[in-house]
Each structure stands twice: as C-alpha cells, then as structure tokens.
Amino acid sequence: MAELLQFVFSGLTVGAIYALVALGFTLIYKASDIINFAQGEFVMLGGMTTVFVAQAGVSLPLAALIAVIVTTAIGLALHRFAIEPAREATSVALIMITIGASIFLRGMAQIVFDRRFHSLPPLFGADPIQFGGAAILPQSLVVLASATAIVIILWLFIERTIFGKAVIATAANRLAARLIGVDTRRIVAFSFAVSAAIGATAGVLITPIALTSYDAGTLLALKGFAAAMLGGIGSAPGAVVGGILIGMFEALAAGYVSSNYKDAVAFLIILIVLIAIPQGLFGRAKIERV
Amino acid sequence: MMILETDRLSIAFGGVRAIDDVNIAVESGQVFSIIGPNGSGKTTLFNLVSGIYTPDGGSIHIAGETATGLAPHERARRGLSRTFQNLQIFYRMSVLENVMVGRHRHERTGILADLLHLPTVVRQNKATEEAARAALARVGLADFAERPASSLAYGALKRLEIARALATEPSLLLLDEPAAGCNPVETQEIDAVIRSIVKDGITVVLVEHDMRLVMKISDRVHVLANGKTLAEGTPEQVRSNAAVVEAYLGVHGSQEAARAFD
C-alpha cells in the first residue's frame, strides 16, 4: 500500500508537469491549430536559464524570474520569426517548422549552456515528508500547488477578461474573430508567450526534482503532447487530466513493470489514443465536409 | 431496372436531421434530377449514396444489390462515379493524368510489375492514356491534356472532373452542381456534355440549380427541402407543384423553368 502511495505521489508530481506542458500545447493549438513541438524546450529553457543566471551570482528568485521572461521572449520570437511567416502552410509543414525550432533551441542550448545535467535547490528543503508510509518531497507539493494555481489563473483569465474572450473567439473560428475586429495575430502571439511562460515556470519548479539538461525538452514535449491528445487536443481540462493520467501510468509502469520502459508508456498511449479514440477523452470527433 | 434505390435514408449531424426518410428510385438510363434550396441536403444525399457518409437509418441499393455498408471505392467498382460541388481535382497532376487516374478501375497491373516497369505496365500505360484522351475529347479538353490541372479555368475544371468520372466507364454518374459558378458560356458547354453522356445511356443523377437545364433534360425530378422529400415527378409535374414553387422555385424560378418547355 505504501508502495502504491509512493508511485501515486511521484506520478502526480511528474503528471503536474506534463499537465502544464499539455496546457501550453492546448493553448497554442486552440488559438492557431498549430502543434508546437518547441513546447518542451520552453520547459528546458526555464530550468537551464535559471541555473546559469544563478551561477552568475544572481539570487535564485530573480534568476527564475529572468528565466521566465527570457523564455517568454523566445516564445514570442518563435512566433514572430518562424510561425508568422508561414501563415498559409499545411499543418504538417507547421509541425516540421516547430520541430525545426525545437531542434534549433536544443542545439543552441547545447552551445550557450553545456551538455551536463543541472539541478536547482528546492524551495523548502530536501527532507521528504512522511505520509501514509510513503515519502513525498516538499518540492512535489510546490509543483502540485503551483500547477493548480496556474491552471486556475489561466482559467480565470480566459473566462473573465475581454482578452480571454478574444482568445476563445479566435479558437472557435479565426475568420469570424477577425471579422469582428479581433487581432488574431496578437492572440496567437499571446498564446505563444503564455505557453512559454507556463512552460518556463514548470521548468523552474521541476528542476530540483528531475534535473534538467539541454535535451530534456524533447521527451517532455512528446509526453506533454501525449497528455494533450489523451485529454482531447483543444480541451484545456482534458490537457490537465491527460497530464495527470500519463504521469500516473508512467509511475505505475516504472514501479510495477519495468523502469527502463517508463518512457515508452507515453508513446504507447499516443498510439493507442490515436488509433482507438483520436478525439481523446474530452474532445469532439471531426466530420469532414465535402 | 432500378440502378439506384434508397429506402428510408436518414442521417443527422449533431441534432440536425440533414436527410430525413428519403426514398428515391432511379431507373437505368434515366436522367434523375435532385433540386431544392441550399442546405436542403442534396450534397449530403450524394455523400450518402457514394459512401462518404454512413446513414443513421435506411438503406441504399446499387444495381439491385445492397450497398449500404460498402466503402466508397467498392461502390465505384460497382459502376458508381461522381463529380464534386467543390471540385476535387488532382491539382499537382496534369489534365491528362487526372483523367488517367479515372481508368484505375480498369487497370490490371500489380505493384510488383509497376516497380519493375514490365512490358505489361508499358502496355497498360498506353491503353490508359488512350482512353483518357478519348474522355478528354468528349468534354472538349483534348488540347489541354499536357497542361497542369491547376492552370485551367473554373469551367474547364468542371468539365475535367466530368471527363475523369467518364473515364471510369460508369453505369451510374452523380453530377453535383456541374454548372455551379460557371458563366453562361461554360454552362452551355457543360449542358452539351451532359446531353451527350445521356445519349450514351449512362444513368445520370443530377443536382443542379439551373432550372432550364434541369427541366429540359430530366426524366424525373425529386425535390428536397430541409432534408425531406417535398415532391417528385416529371418536370412538368414538379414545376407546377404549388408547394415546390413556394419553397424553392418562386415565381421567377418557375418562369425560368417554364421557358425550358418553349
């Protein structure tokens, strides 16, 4: 029982990160129909930038803030220089562009930073808290609380502000939104900025637990994407649920089956979801009109 | 022989009954037109008959055999062919190649032979090309054969789709608004093409808004409104049907239709 609880805790923790990555995917997808593969790099950049800025002598909170700001800027730059110019591209071409961006950011991170693993000191100390026979790290609680807070803030923003309404309108029908005066380009840019910020924050939060390195982004992006697909791409609650589920499946597989194959869980889930329920748990099936 | 029959055909999209309990029966060699206001379900009906949509209820029979569960390509192999309201041209291919694809049903080489470019493939390519050129000639596009399909004018593209559909040697041809968006000259050209197809004894099911064309060449006319059958009969019967005039033709429309009988 204690063992199961342990797996649930670690599953929830990593699931919260996947949920945040998935949320980032979903936000951009809703605003622009684009699958942004560089999402994982946002997380990586959040962690790595914090590490290196702190190493340069800046205090940790300030370093984290700088990291989030820098990553947000990179997200905006990605939109401005790689997405905007390719407006009328097919969805596959756009995926390749974001994959290219992801690899570019990876490659640059390799050079600007280095190839080693890095960590950050946890927010409330490293002593695990005992709970029901299992140990949970204080940082895990930080991650869970922060992820919940981010989801709530985002939800409030989308539902309660005019700008949020504009995002919903853009997501529902881009042409119609433009016709009623919504600047959809700004909305899409905004979605990239927010996704980058969320990703970077997730990166800062998880680095004390999971470490980070220049190539940590790829696997995260794929798992986050699996989470978004599982939940139903385009559904924000789905993204969160999907993330938690993938985290749990992964932890349980690592614990009960084989820790070597834990990365395979997410990919197996992608394949199963795509084949069996392509619209995911909360999404709606599309009908092709001729 | 009834070459196409639907029995209580129905389909709903998220609460909207796009086709509701529609029965049609098309005799072999007939020209059967389906008319009705926009949104009445005409193209949906075509999509059901050609297998792109699966009905919620009812059945479809082609040449006397049940076709309801069949995939589109299997219906094509039973002799069904169609053109599309919004054009589904192979833009990356040449005009000739577009029509050559239409010969697929009659081509007999396997993938291995294709890979090795065996003599059977050389012969097949030649036969296919000849048949395709003949189909192009029928619609008056013979001179455009080598041009990229993307370079053709709209009206020509509509004729290209007809040529491609003809190349399959169909027994049943569904034409979805073949003259839509065409100027009067293009409409006349398509009119002539349809007549020549009809003369060859191919059964034509036509969806059209051009009332003169419909009334002139149809053997029977079926009127749809809101997914339901409003009326069916000969052109004369339909155009003088008060309900049809009210729902669709209007005064002007029935005058246009009347002109078909001058």
Add this chain to the structure above:
Amino acid sequence: MRNLLEIRLLPPLAVAAIFVTLPWFFPSAYYYRIGALVFIFALAVAGLNLLMGFAGQVSLGHAGFLGIGAYSVAVGPAHLGMPSWLCVFAGAALSAIVAFLVGRPILRLKGHYLAVATLGFGLLVAIVLTNEAGLTGGPDGMTVPRLLLFGWSVRGSDVWYWITGATFIVGFVLALNLMKSPTGRALQAIHDSEIAARLLGIDIARKKLAIFIISAVYASVAGSYLALFNGHVTPDVAGFLRSIELVAMVVLGGMGSILGSLVGAGLLVVLPQALTIFHEYEQALLGLILIVFMIFLRRGIVPSVAAVVSGWRK
C-alpha cells in the same frame, strides 16, 4: 536536345555517369567513405520521399526502419548465426512486416495525427533497441561483423562506394518506375484528394500501406548497409534526431523528387564533414534548415531549380 531531356531514365543515368567517373577525382579513400554515406542516406531518403513527397503521408519516425535494418545485420550473425548478406534480406522482410502491422492502424490518420503517431513509433523502436541489452547490446550498441560475399570479406570504403551507389541507382530506377505507373498515379491522386481517389475505385488504405512498406524496405536496406559499413551500430541510428535528419533531407532536396533525395542527403552528409568547426552547431543548423526551407523554399532545391530552368526554356 528536347528528346534527350525527355528520356524517362535520364536522371538515374546521369547520376550513374557521375557516380562512375567521380572516383577519378578522389584524392583519398576518405572521399569514397563520404560517397558511400551519401548513397546510404540517399537510399533511405528516396524511400521516405516516395512516402512523404509523392504519396503525401508524413513519417517522423522513419529512422525506426533504419534501425531495424541496422540491427538485423548485428543480431542475426551474433545470436542466430546467420550470414550477413541473408540478414540484409531478413531485415528488409522484418521491416516490411513491422510496417504492415504498424501501418494498418496508423495510416488511417492524417496530418498532425499521423505525424505524431509515426513519431511515437520511431521512438518506441529506439527505446526497445536501447533497453533489450541482452539482444542488442543496450545503449553502447553492438559490433557488426564484416559482410562476406562468396567467401570474400567486403571491406574498404571504395568497395562500399560501389555497392551503395549501385543500390541507390537501382532504387532510383524502381522509384521512377513506380511513379509513372498505375500505382504511382493512384498514390499521387491520394495525395491530392483522398475523397476523389476513393470514388475512382482506389483502395486508399491498401495503397498507403503498400507505399509505407516499400519506403520501410528502402530504409531497412540503407540501415543494413550503414551498419555493415561502419562495423558498429548503436540505438541512436533509430532515434528521433535521425528521423528528423531524414525528413530534413527530404525537405532540402525536394518533396517527391528522388534526385532531390540525393541532393538533400549529399548536403546534410557533406556539410558537417566539410565544416568541422561547425560540428557543435550541427543540431542548431539542422533546425534552422528545416525552418527556413519550410517557410521559404517548401518545394525543396531540385524542384525549385527545375522550375527555374523550365522557365528559361520557355
């Protein structure tokens, strides 16, 4: 002149001519090595091009088949006592079977769903290869014994240059044959309008599966050659980065152009060798190439050049 350009097999003949005469200019064995690597990747890319550029089905996990082919010539001799040449065929057969099993469900998907499904497939292959250490030697990989043909040990970059080049040219010809055949037309039709293709009697699922299998076999043979040539194989032959490299070669050289496959492979193999100072920037450059080409030169080098040239001729 016009008739010369219309000989169907002109491109492979031209490539063959260059292939045969180029070695006169090679200052050292190193160039044979580069040539062999170019032809190996060009072969894999040609298959991928048939799938992506011609039939319009994206595959972001194609290195998975490269990996199956590569490990076949390692695992076969080591664990099954099979001769290497047989393992090349066995690998191709295995790739074909895997392509059949995986392709059937996922080829129903389109656009970004298909892209991600193929990505997932490629990653799963890489994970299995990394984890099944007992069979595959794990992350450090395995050595690959030399190919033995009629008792003669195949060694030397020059020999491999001839083998890989000849194989590529054969693959080139087969691909061109396919493109100008009923199957080829059906595939192009599927690319442009699946709905219209269906209504013309084309069994979309079967055709897509067929081209998926063919492209898998191309990649598998290339993978086998790569492993035999290098004498060693590691799991990242099937990795994500490798899959994206293949896609970049397709994009660079030109979607749907087999000649483009050679150009794309050539550039992405030669450039890192030529600009060794930029080895560090390899990944960043790869990403940049993908972005720039997908935005500005989506058709790729060879079709763009061909368009310019045919513009001149008019």
